[in-house]
Amino acid sequence: MISQGMSTVIDLTGKSFGYWTVIDRGPNDKRQQAFWNCVCLCGAVCLIRGADLRKYHSTNCGCIRIEKVKNIIGSKHYNWKGGKYKTKTGYIRFSFPGGKSKFEHHVVMENILGRALLPKETVHHKNGKRDNNRPENLELFSSRHKPGQKVSDLILFAVEILKLHAPEKLA
Numbered sequence: 001m002i003s004q005g006m007s008t009v010i011d012l013t014g015k016s017f018g019y020w021t022v023i024d025r026g027p028n029d030k031r032q033q034a035f036w037n038c039v040c041l042c043g044a045v046c047l048i049r050g051a052d053l054r055k056y057h058s059t060n061c062g063c064i065r066i067e068k069v070k071n072i073i074g075s076k077h078y079n080w081k082g083g084k085y086k087t088k089t090g091y092i093r094f095s096f097p098g099g100k101s102k103f104e105h106h107v108v109m110e111n112i113l114g115r116a117l118l119p120k121e122t123v124h125h126k127n128g129k130r131d132n133n134r135p136e137n138l139e140l141f142s143s144r145h146k147p148g149q150k151v152s153d154l155i156l157f158a159v160e161i162l163k164l165h166a167p168e169k170l171a
Contacts, residue, residue, distance in 0.1 A: 012036055012050060018059025020048065090130035105133045109140055120144075126153040 012022040019041045026035040026047045034050040042063040052058040083095040084104070092104035109123045110116055112135055117123070122141045125132060162170050 010050070010054075012053060017053040017056060019061075019064065020046075020053060020059065022053070086131060092131050092133060105130075105138055108133050108135060109138055112138075113140070127157050 011025075013024055013036075015022050017038075020038040023037040023039055023045070026037045028034060029049075035047050036050055036053060037045065038048045038053070039045050040061040040063060042061065044061040044063065046061055048058050084092060085095070086092055093101045094104055094107055095101045103123075105123045105125065106117055120143050122144055124139050124141055126137050126139055129137070159170070
C-alpha cells in the first residue's frame with residue numbers, strides 16, 4: 001500500500017488487468033484520483049485510472065476491438081447490408097471484397113457498355129434522382145456535366161408518369 005495524505009492507495013505495480021500490466025504509479029488528476037502507467041499486450045503504453053483497472057472497465061487499449069473488426073468484413077460484419085449503401089450525397093455505392101467500392105450508376109453503365117468507364121466519362125441521372133440507377137435513367141457524357149436535368153428528359157419522365165398513373169390527363 002502507498003500512503004497518500006489521509007487515504008491509502010493500493011499498489012498495483014506488476015499486476016495484470018485484462019491485457020493491461022501496470023508499470024508504475026502515474027500522477028493524480030484534479031480530483032486526486034490515482035492513475036497508473038500501464039502497458040498493453042500489443043505494446044501500447046497508457047495512463048489508466050486505478051478504479052477503472054480494478055473494476056475491469058478498461059482491459060485493453062482497443063487493439064483487440066480493432067483486430068476483431070479487421071477480421072470481420074463483408075457479410076460476416078454485424079452491419080452488413082448486402083454490400084450496398086447510400087452515401088450522404090444520395091448516391092448508391094457497392095462494396096467489393098478488399099475494401100473497394102464503386103458507385104452503382106457507374107457499375108450499371110459499365111454493364112450497358114460492356115467495358116469500364118474512361119477517366120473523363122461521367123454518368124448522368126436524367127431525372128436528377130441520384131438513387132435511381134435504372135438503365136433508362138442513365139446517360140453517358142464524354143466529359144463533366146452540369147447539375148440539373150435537360151427539359152426534354154423532364155418532359156419524357158412526366159409523360160411516363162402520366163401514362164402510368166393518370167392516362168386520362170394525356171388526352
